[in-house]
Amino acid sequence: MKVVIQQSDFDVAREMAEIRKSHPEIGAMVNFVGLVRDFGEAGRVREMMLEHYPGMTERCLEALLVEANERWKIVDATVVHRVGSLLPGDQIVLVLVASHHRKEAFRAAEFLMDRLKTEAPFWKKEHTVEGWRWVDAKASDEAASSEWM
Amino acid sequence: MKIRYFARLREAFGESEEIKLTAETEVSEVAALLKERGGQWLDELSRPYRVAINGKMAAMDAKVSDSDELAIFPPVTGG
Numbered sequence: 664m665k666v667v668i669q670q671s672d673f674d675v676a677r678e679m680a681e682i683r684k685s686h687p688e689i690g691a692m693v694n695f696v697g698l699v700r701d702f703g704e705a706g707r708v709r710e711m712m713l714e715h716y717p718g719m720t721e722r723c724l725e726a727l728l729v730e731a732n733e734r735w736k737i738v739d740a741t742v743v744h745r746v747g748s749l750l751p752g753d754q755i756v757l758v759l760v761a762s763h764h765r766k767e768a769f770r771a772a773e774f775l776m777d778r779l780k781t782e783a784p785f786w787k788k789e790h791t792v793e794g795w796r797w798v799d800a801k802a803s804d805e806a807a808s809s810e811w812m
Numbered sequence: 813m814k815i816r817y818f819a820r821l822r823e824a825f826g827e828s829e830e831i832k833l834t835a836e837t838e839v840s841e842v843a844a845l846l847k848e849r850g851g852q853w854l855d856e857l858s859r860p861y862r863v864a865i866n867g868k869m870a871a872m873d874a875k876v877s878d879s880d881e882l883a884i885f886p887p888v889t890g891g
Binding site: 697714715716719722723744756776779780781782783784785787788797798800 | 816818819820822860864867868885886887889890891
């Protein structure tokens with residue numbers, strides 16, 4: 664299980680290969696990649712800044728991986744989340760889950776993303792034509808996350 | 813006790829501050845003290861926010877003591 668917070672971009676194929684080569688028992692891998700959209704609630708987005716709470720963020724994501732493993736017996740998982748300055752089209756987050764069978768991998772990946780959205784301490788600020796603004800949390804994300812409780 | 817602020821609250825209040833706690837105190841009481849400062853303290857803390865104690869999400873009725881690190885921040889928006 665791996666959690667990485669970094670400014671630089673990530674390589675999905677390399678992350679998948681790393682898990683695959685160390686676990687011949689894996690029958691399924693699911694990966695989710697979140698991207699910076701060029702459109703937010705305040706119009707066109709030129710740039711995004713991502714802030715986090717060093718230490719707490721990593722521990723929070725590690726706890727979510729432990730919970731995912733308890734619920735679905737996954738074989739391995741990787742979460743990479745970027746911080747700092749990002750541009751439209753950039754990759755923000757990777758959730759990669761490997762398991763014996765596909766159902767566990769699909770479920771665990773969705774669980775990890777839904778809970779990451781409402782629990783992991785990251786904050787987005789976006790630059791639009793009107794200047795910089797903090798992105799508001801969405802009620803729909805809260806609802807999706809609470810369905811896993 | 814150290815209080816850290818993040819995101820919108822960091823911009824309004826600064827990165828961190830130290831306050832003296834002489835006894836175990838509920839987070840809600842700490843928040844009430846901060847709001848009593850008025851101005852942007854009152855404005856910002858009248859909007860939704862979350863707290864963490866020593867890097868773990870906590871409820872407003874959780875207790876903190878002087879050696880704890882309290883973090884106050886807006887609802888998270890990662891992913």
